[in-house]
Amino acid sequence: MDWKGYTLIYVVLFVFATIQAVVEFVGLVDSAYWLAFGIIMVLSVVKAVGVAAYYQHLISEPRSVTYMILGGTLGAIALTGAAAYSIV
């Protein structure tokens, strides 16, 4: 990827971060908490995937590297999700 591609990614990341803050500033977190929660977390996931895919070049590595990271991520999600569910 050349500098133009990197710049495009950067702009998208910047805008998404701003949207996350705007969601709070317009009061959505207070009025519709779980909707705001959903929007914000989805944006975070999209940003993370963007950084991993293009800045860390996962897109051009063998897929096995992605699977390895996904493995760790799944473990962390299993721990968080199941533990939290166990006490609700």
Added chain:
Amino acid sequence: MPTTSSLQIGADDLAFPRLNALSYWLYLFSGILVGVSFFQGSTFAGGWTMYAPLNTPAYIPGEGLGATSVVLALIMFTAAVTMGSVNFLTTMYRMRAEGLRMRDIPIFSLSINLTVWMMLFAFAALLAALMILASDHVIGTTYFQFANDGSTLGTSAENPGASLLWAHLFWFFGHPEVYIVFFPALGAMAEIFQTFTGRRLVGRKWFIISMVLVAIQSFIVWMHHMFLTGINLPIKTIFMATTIGISLPFDLMVFSLIYTMAKGRVRFKTPFLFSLGALLLFILGGITGVFLGAIVLDYQFRGTYWVVAHFHYVMFGGATALIGGLYYWYPKMTGKMYDEFLGKVHFATFFVGFNLLYFPMFIAWETPRRVFEYPADLQIWHNLSTVGGFILGASMLVMFYNLFVSIWRGEDAGESPWKYASTAEWAVGSPPKLENFPGLPSYASGSLEFLDDEEVAERTGKPPGAGVAADGGTASDGGTARNIRAVTAPATPTAAAHETGGEGHASHASFWPFLVSLGGFIAFLGLSGVRTGSPVYVGMAAVGGLATVGSLVGMTRESFHAPEMAIAERWPFEGVEKMKLGMWTFLASDVVLFGGFIGSYAFVRVAYGWSDWHHDLIPAEHVTMPGLINTYLLLTSSFLVVLAMVAAKREWRGATTASLAGTFALGVGFLVNKGIEWNHLFHIHSEMFPNGWTLSTNIGSSTFYLTTGLHGAHVVVGLVICGYMTIRAWNGAYQGDDKPIEYFGLYWHFVDIVWLFLFPLFYIL
């Protein structure tokens, strides 16, 4: 074990020899630190599960400094384990002999491979648990205790998730840990079965699939250790199902071993006897474990001798296979044969003693565990156990005598004393030479050969990577039994053949790993007592910290070159150079580390009440803006790192330096901004928080400071590397070679990604 498996895969060393030295020294010093803890008043006395809140200072009698030392020592140990895991995996995926596909590596090496995968992820979760615990001890966060200031015991209303949080983190590590201990034994068992039945494992493919399944499933059964806690019934039911489910792949492995025996011609040598014994013990241990996995039965069996008996049948059963492995590889390690008759005597007494010791415990299962009183009518069984214990212990003396005396009196073992042993370690002399092989091992022709210098040069003269015949290999560990000595006969060791591609064997002599570990030891010993304010402890923490950082810098500056193998099998990581693969592997474990921290935050917040959290625990002064600014700073710094790569590739020295310097400046800006924010929050005087909002104020402040603090520490490490690279770039480095920048970038972008989640979780939601 490392030696055996590196021999089996055809590697001449580990991928990162100096990192290996570092993990060894850290491991040693972690042990010394535990030893020292006994002299600090009292050491940790909470058992191996270290349950909360009894693992926190408020609940430990006296000053509890020794307990803190143990927690810190375990962190050091876990760091050593993680480095070892990264090293092993990189070795196995980058340094296999040509033609040796993953599915063909000997079953013992495969068991080690899966063990290390489990270690990589499980120990990262343990590291999270230990770091949080250490922070409760040293800097006064309140994750695992109800008390908020360390002297008064508060109520659970302030932090209702405290003790369950520890149980979750610990057992998420603890169950895989049991398999981490057991898997090498399983691999040795299967290896020995093959050699002494003269047959390849029946259903080898399914055996491997079962092992992989068990390794994965081991991460989703942990709550069977928590059936008697207050977790809800639906989750218990789910974990009962996953637990019983994990016995299915184990059943497949057991059947495979039994059929292998039935189809082959068994030779009852000592290693096989121990392996067969281990299989029988494991079957009994496994079946009795399924009882414990059922919720209702666990209500009865928990904390009784049923557990003690089950556990020993499984784990000591595993050790039985390892004793078999010791006899099996003893000729390889020493070059001498042990005495077969004494070996059989050992097995007979061992097996009788074992069952006499542990089987009566199933019958006397109503005996409470860890309590010395029990109903009088059970006494006969306990007496039998005692006799069995003595027989078992005495049997081991026979082995020590046998193995010790055989070093002098044993017959020469030659390359291989076992008729149908087919794995690569039996193709070299006993004991193996330091460089492992007489030349570069290759299975490309279908059987093991050693390439000399000329062949390697001829092959690598072709375009890199193209010469590797990825599909040419056939099963390495004996599609059918064959005699490896015949196979390897043509491979005459040539002079200097061990030098692959002109590179000598990498020198391991470096003082830096030792000094780094020594510095870490002093720093941790100091940290254990900083809460007392004693100048001695504070001084040790400071001096040790400086020594560690200084030695790390020294280690970085030392020139050190461990060449990649000239020709190797690298699926599924072809094209990922070893430094890059090492970095990615480390990051995978770091994902779990941060996952543990973020998961802990989510857990205690759910326990407290997700929506009340913000209202009750977080001051109004904690606003979004500093977090947003820091998000912008980090995103921009990541952008500059990729620009530095572009500039380095195009050999624009000025632009490379400027981009790296910019990254550095933005990282510093991030920390300064955070410092201002923290300082402000520490000193607020509101009605809710008249004394500021500090680490110990409540569970909300604890999670905020510690989680973002761990991230900040990652930023600091990144800045040290970035600063170093900026100076090197200024001096003209990296032009035309952007790889070092790329590797640093992998780390830096990861730190960036973590922040992308911390920002919303701790500033918005």
